[in-house]
Structure formats: C-alpha cells, structure tokens
Amino acid sequence: MRLATNVPLASLTTLRLGGPLRELAILDDPADFPELVAIAGRSGRIPRVIGEGSNVLAADDGYPGLVVRMATTGVRLDRSADRERVLVTVQAGHELDALVSEMVAEGLSGIECLTGIPGTTGATPVQNVGAYGQEVTDTLASVRAWDWAAGREVEMPPAECGLGHRTSIFKYSQRWTILSVTLALTPGKLGPPLTYRAVAETAGVPIGEQVLMEDTVAAVRHVRARKGMILDPRDRDGRTAGSVFLSPVVSPGDAARLRAEGAPVNEFPDGATRVSASWLMSAAGFALGQQLAPGARISTRHFTLVADDGATAASFADATAIVAERVRKATGITLTAEPDLLGDVPAYMRLTGPSAQ
Ligand SMILES: Cc1cc2nc3c(=O)[nH]c(=O)nc-3n(C[C@H](O)[C@H](O)[C@H](O)COP(=O)(O)OP(=O)(O)OC[C@H]3O[C@@H](n4cnc5c(N)ncnc54)[C@H](O)[C@@H]3O)c2cc1C
Incomplete structure (x- = not known):
C-alpha cells in the first residue's frame, strides 16, 4: 500500500x-x-x-x-461451477475496459457491450454500470466487500445489492468497500441481440440480431467514440465524467407527450419508462459546445458537460444547475446528476443523490 x-x-x-x-x-x-x-x-x-x-x-x-x-488487479476463472457458465472473480481495481477485452479473448460473453466504459470493476456494482443493452446486474454473481459498520468482510449475493437503474445500496453510502466482484459469464462466440439502432446499424445487421463478440465490441466502441464517450485525455472533450445526468423516469402522460415530440422514451430493465437526458438538453435549446460557466461547457459531440482550463468544481456545478433548471422550465422534467460528490459543493449537492429525488 x-x-x-x-x-x-x-x-x-x-x-x-x-x-x-x-x-x-x-x-x-x-x-x-x-x-x-x-x-x-x-x-x-x-x-x-x-x-x-x-x-x-x-x-x-x-x-x-x-x-x-x-488499484488491486487480477482475474480468476472458475470453470467448475457448470458447463453453461464460468465464474470470473475480478479484483476491485482491475480496469473494466481491460476486463471486457480479456473476457472476449477467453470466449466468455456477458459484458461485451460495456467496452469503452472507463473505471474499475469494483466500481461497477455501485451504479450498476450499463450501456447498450447490458448492465452489471445481468451477470453479477456476488460482491465481496469490507463492511465498515460490521467490521468484517462480507459476501453479498446480487439480491442484497439493491441494484437498479444506475443505482445500488453502495451508491451514496460509505458503508462498504468493494474488494472483488464475481461475474457469471457464458462460453460462446456471439454477443447479445443488438437492441440499440446505432450499434446494430454500425454492425450492419437489423435490430435484435446477434454478431460475433468481437464485432459487438467494435460496433459499440465506434458508436461511443463518435459521442466522445471513450475517455481520451488529449481529446478536446476529454475532461469528462461521461453522462452528467441520469435518464429521468417519466409518467405515462409525459411519456406520451415527449414521444409525440420525437423524444427517445424507452422501457428500462428496472420496469421504469425513461427519457434520454441528452435529448432533453437539446430540446431545452442548448447547443453542442455551448459555454455555460467559466471552464464548463457542453461537449462538442454529445449533450453532456465537460471541463476546460479555468473550470472549478463550483463552476462545473453551476453549469449542471443551469442545465437542470432550463430543462425543467422547457420540458417539465427534473434531471438528477449522476457523478458522485467527493467533498462539499453545495450547488451540486442539490442535484444529486437522494436530495435531488
Ligand atoms: C467517458 C465516460 C463514459 C462513461 N460511460 C458510462 C456508461 O456508458 N455507463 C455507465 O454506467 N457509466 C459510465 N461512465 C461512468 C463511470 O465510468 C462508471 O460509473 C464507472 O463505474 C466508475 O468507475 P471508477 O473506478 O472511475 O469509479 P469512481 O469514479 O472512482 O467512483 C465512483 C463511485 O463509486 C465508488 N467506488 C468506486 N470504487 C469502489 C469500491 N471498490 N468500493 C466501494 N465504492 C467504490 C466511489 O466512492 C464513488 O462514489 C462513464 C464515464 C466516462 C468518463
């Protein structure tokens, strides 16, 4: 250490x-x-x-x-459980993106759509990381954590993790430090049915079709790169935390109204109907690249916020608040900020976590 x-x-x-x-x-x-x-x-x-x-x-x-x-790394495969699945235990600090490549090379499927997501594997249960039709909850077998309240190590099955849309019992709680994550992956060659139009089109197949895992990874990375959603510190939009807002839940009435306006409104695996936060930002009149506060602006390629020279956490929080307020006024929908807060940023605190619900 x-x-x-x-x-x-x-x-x-x-x-x-x-x-x-x-x-x-x-x-x-x-x-x-x-x-x-x-x-x-x-x-x-x-x-x-x-x-x-x-x-x-x-x-x-x-x-x-x-x-x-x-920063702990390492992966252990256990093929003894049964023939249909392999248990993969990953140290918390192991990079998720590296893990995806390693598992595709092993011929193990279940996380290939998570390619290109930055961060560690230990953080994935915290907000039930997901993208393009796969979420960690789909393959999570267990979480090994240190429970600071109980003062001991615990093994938690998924049912105890409270996994939901970009949330879990670990989000907004310091009680547990996740030490390792065990995933149950499936031997095979194909990725999952491609349910996102952009990914299916890039892979050159109709929606719902499966392609080789390597081709799934390539298509997802292509779509992510177009939106600046693969972390690259040299990129002009490279100071980012990914999506700054969660996709908000909408009522049946709002869903019908927003659909009529052309919004992507979809049913999510947690059973909720959600609208794209990026679409709401565009509908509220924001423009790509638009400056909102000193050093804080909208990405040039995607409706999320990024930082430049001159940014502070306070100015980034101000930009986040400006977007949330204008979206609420223009569309009637309340946005909740996704990145977690470390330390005190009062303007941001109101936009994230339980206080924003
Ligand atoms: C360009 C970009 C694209 C992104 N795309 C996606 C996406 O498609 N889907 C998605 O879900 N997310 C996405 N994200 C968000 C982010 O990558 C994920 O949330 C990721 O899991 C964070 O991992 P991290 O190691 O960086 O965690 P951190 O940012 O360091 O921490 C995030 C939270 O998890 C907690 N935490 C981290 N590790 C542990 C641990 N071992 N035990 C307990 N708590 C822990 C922290 O306390 C903090 O509250 C994106 C981010 C960026 C910058």
Whole structure:
C-alpha cells in the first residue's frame, strides 16, 4: 500500500477538478487491506473510496479525510461451477475496459457491450454500470466487500445489492468497500441481440440480431467514440465524467407527450419508462459546445458537460444547475446528476443523490 498526503484530487479524477486531499492510500495488494482498516480505525472515520475517478465531482476545497484508491488487479476463472457458465472473480481495481477485452479473448460473453466504459470493476456494482443493452446486474454473481459498520468482510449475493437503474445500496453510502466482484459469464462466440439502432446499424445487421463478440465490441466502441464517450485525455472533450445526468423516469402522460415530440422514451430493465437526458438538453435549446460557466461547457459531440482550463468544481456545478433548471422550465422534467460528490459543493449537492429525488 502506498500512502501520501496533500494530493490534489484533480490528479485522481477524469474531470481533473478538486483541491487537496488530506490523506491518500493506494491499495495495490489485497493483502494490505487489514493495514488500511487499522489506519482508518486510528482516524475514527470510514474512508471514502475511489477507483479511476471517472464518475466523481471533487470539491475545490478538497477532502479533509482519508481516501482509498482501489488499484488491486487480477482475474480468476472458475470453470467448475457448470458447463453453461464460468465464474470470473475480478479484483476491485482491475480496469473494466481491460476486463471486457480479456473476457472476449477467453470466449466468455456477458459484458461485451460495456467496452469503452472507463473505471474499475469494483466500481461497477455501485451504479450498476450499463450501456447498450447490458448492465452489471445481468451477470453479477456476488460482491465481496469490507463492511465498515460490521467490521468484517462480507459476501453479498446480487439480491442484497439493491441494484437498479444506475443505482445500488453502495451508491451514496460509505458503508462498504468493494474488494472483488464475481461475474457469471457464458462460453460462446456471439454477443447479445443488438437492441440499440446505432450499434446494430454500425454492425450492419437489423435490430435484435446477434454478431460475433468481437464485432459487438467494435460496433459499440465506434458508436461511443463518435459521442466522445471513450475517455481520451488529449481529446478536446476529454475532461469528462461521461453522462452528467441520469435518464429521468417519466409518467405515462409525459411519456406520451415527449414521444409525440420525437423524444427517445424507452422501457428500462428496472420496469421504469425513461427519457434520454441528452435529448432533453437539446430540446431545452442548448447547443453542442455551448459555454455555460467559466471552464464548463457542453461537449462538442454529445449533450453532456465537460471541463476546460479555468473550470472549478463550483463552476462545473453551476453549469449542471443551469442545465437542470432550463430543462425543467422547457420540458417539465427534473434531471438528477449522476457523478458522485467527493467533498462539499453545495450547488451540486442539490442535484444529486437522494436530495435531488
Ligand atoms: C467517458 C465516460 C463514459 C462513461 N460511460 C458510462 C456508461 O456508458 N455507463 C455507465 O454506467 N457509466 C459510465 N461512465 C461512468 C463511470 O465510468 C462508471 O460509473 C464507472 O463505474 C466508475 O468507475 P471508477 O473506478 O472511475 O469509479 P469512481 O469514479 O472512482 O467512483 C465512483 C463511485 O463509486 C465508488 N467506488 C468506486 N470504487 C469502489 C469500491 N471498490 N468500493 C466501494 N465504492 C467504490 C466511489 O466512492 C464513488 O462514489 C462513464 C464515464 C466516462 C468518463
């Protein structure tokens, strides 16, 4: 484990925002976890956890406590469970995108549509990471976590994880540090039926058809890259946390009204009807590339927010609030911000988590 003090949070997040962090512990060996528990015990506070910081807004004032960066890597395959599935146990700090490539190379299907999503595998249950028709909940077999309230390691089946649309019991809670994730993947050559028009068109097949896993990955990456949704720090839209807003749930009345206006309104796996937040931003009159606050603007390729030189967490939060307010006025729909907050950014706090519901 590596320990450091006074680390700029901006160096730990993909938005490259955030002031000084008092204490950082980088955990690259799972065997060091008891040492971390001892350090946290001395401070008397549960540490915050981050992976690659790709879904975090960190405060300009920084964070006055201990943050653990999960950097443990490694994958173990267990083919003994049955012939239809292979149990894949992944250390929390292992990159999700690397895992997808490794599993496709192994001929194991179930997560190929998650290609190109930045971040660690340990963070995937936190908001039930998903894209283009697959979510972690589809393949999650169990989560091994340290339960800070109980002071012991726990093995949690999916039913205990409260997984929903971009949420779980881990979101907005510091109680658990996820140590490893076990997925049940299926041996095979094909990816899932392609349910997203853009992905199916890129793969050159009708909606609902399956293609080789490698071709699924290529099509999804192509669609993501077009929207600037593959992290590239050199890109002009590269200071990003991905989608800044969740797709909001809409009532049957709003769904009918928005559909008539041409909005993509879809039924989601959690049973809710949701509208695209990006469409709402465009319908509210925002333009690609539009500046909203110092250093904070809409991406040039997709309706989400990105940072430039001069951005602060406060200005990014202001931009987020401007979008939410204008969307509410123009469409009547309330947006909730997706990235988690690290530290205090009052303007953002109102837009995220339970306080925004
Ligand atoms: C360009 C881009 C595209 C994206 N596309 C998608 C997408 O298509 N679908 C999607 O769902 N998300 C997407 N995201 C969001 C992000 O990639 C995911 O949320 C990812 O899982 C975050 O992983 P991370 O390691 O960076 O977590 P962080 O951002 O470091 O942390 C996110 C949250 O998880 C908690 N956390 C992290 N690791 C652990 C752990 N081991 N134990 C307990 N809590 C933990 C943190 O405390 C924090 O609250 C995108 C982000 C970007 C920048």
